[in-house]
Amino acid sequence: MKQRSAILVDDERLARRELENLLSAHPEIAVVGQAASVDEAAALVSRLDPDVVFLDIQMPRRSGFELLDACEVRGQVVFVTAHDVHAMRAFEVNALDYLLKPVHPDRLALTVARLTRAPAAPPPATATLELDDHLFLHHGRAARFVRVRAIVCLRGADDYAEVVLEDGKQILSPRPLREWEVRLPPRSFIRIHRAAIVNLEHVMSIEPSGGESFRVFMRGAPEPLPMSRRYAARLRSAWL
Numbered sequence: 001m002k003q004r005s006a007i008l009v010d011d012e013r014l015a016r017r018e019l020e021n022l023l024s025a026h027p028e029i030a031v032v033g034q035a036a037s038v039d040e041a042a043a044l045v046s047r048l049d050p051d052v053v054f055l056d057i058q059m060p061r062r063s064g065f066e067l068l069d070a071c072e073v074r075g076q077v078v079f080v081t082a083h084d085v086h087a088m089r090a091f092e093v094n095a096l097d098y099l100l101k102p103v104h105p106d107r108l109a110l111t112v113a114r115l116t117r118a119p120a121a122p123p124p125a126t127a128t129l130e131l132d133d134h135l136f137l138h139h140g141r142a143a144r145f146v147r148v149r150a151i152v153c154l155r156g157a158d159d160y161a162e163v164v165l166e167d168g169k170q171i172l173s174p175r176p177l178r179e180w181e182v183r184l185p186p187r188s189f190i191r192i193h194r195a196a197i198v199n200l201e202h203v204m205s206i207e208p209s210g211g212e213s214f215r216v217f218m219r220g221a222p223e224p225l226p227m228s229r230r231y232a233a234r235l236r237s238a239w240l
Contacts, residue, residue: 004051004115007033009041009067010080011059015101019054019080022105026112038062042071051075052115054099058082065134068144077136078111129183137163137171146171149188152202152220154180156195166202166220192216192227192235200238 006029008016016034023029032048035041037059045053045067052075055064067073079098097111129135131149146165155162156177163171173180181191191197202219209215212229227235 003028003030005030005032005048005075006052006054007031007035007041007044007048007050008054009035009038009059009064010054010056011036012056015056015080019103022103022108023112025105026109028116029112038064038067038070041067045071045073049074052078054078054080056080065145076115078115129185131185131188137173148184149199149201151184151189151199152218153199153225154197155225164218164221168220168222170222187238190231190235190238192225192231194228196225196227198225198235203235206232206236 006023008019008031010016010019013036016036020031020034023031029052032050033044035044039062041053041055044050053067053073055067055077057064057079058081062070064079068077076097080101080103081098082101097114099107099111129148131147133148135146135148137144137146146163150166152164152166154173154177155164157172159174159176161173161175161177161180163173165171177191177195177197181189181197184197188200189197190200196216198216198218202221204217204219206227207215207217207224209226214227214229214232215224216227216235217224
């Protein structure tokens with residue numbers, strides 16, 4: 001079995017030592033570095049390109065969430081948190097795992113098994129998101145956190161969905177639009193077409209497009225989105 005390199009990121013030295021001791025029982029994971037802050041972790045990730053990052057969420061000055069904006073994390077991420085599991089409901093669970101402090105050896109063993117087995121298809125997601133929730137999305141070989149409110153729109157692509165963000169990035173999600181529709185906040189996100197969902201905060205204008213169709217212009221989207229007539233009344237009443 002291939003050994004996977006890992007770095008531990010936690011501002012508490014004793015917490016890092018305890019996790020390292022627990023991981024010593026798993027020879028398939030090799031701890032190659034440790035960091036006490038996001039800045040230290042970013043330097044380590046850039047230099048070592050680890051297979052796994054065990055990442056504390058609550059740290060002084062910068063949270064663990066900010067690491068993915070500070071550098072390109074190409075490996076898998078395991079969050080280590082003192083918060084209840086419900087605080088993690090917004091994440092794409094197929095892309096990460098989490099450990100609750102204090103870390104239990106049996107729970108860590110499950111995480112290691114998950115890290116070393118072949119990737120599986122994403123499980124169904126049922127939790128309803130809120131605008132300030134975070135999503136954990138892959139972008140190429142890298143990954144990043146995205147606030148729900150930063151999503152401009154989603155466009156259907158067969159069994160996938162293209163997520164368009166306010167900074168212009170477009171990320172392909174392995175979840176179809178039907179799953180996104182039931183997860184996104186219904187007061188803010190509305191389906192305007194069988195292949196499009198929009199965030200009302202980013203709608204700029206609606207224009208007729210001939211016949212019984214319309215074009216919806218979105219702030220941050222590269223082009224207007226089509227809207228069928230049967231969705232128009234619902235969007236206009238929600239947007240105006």
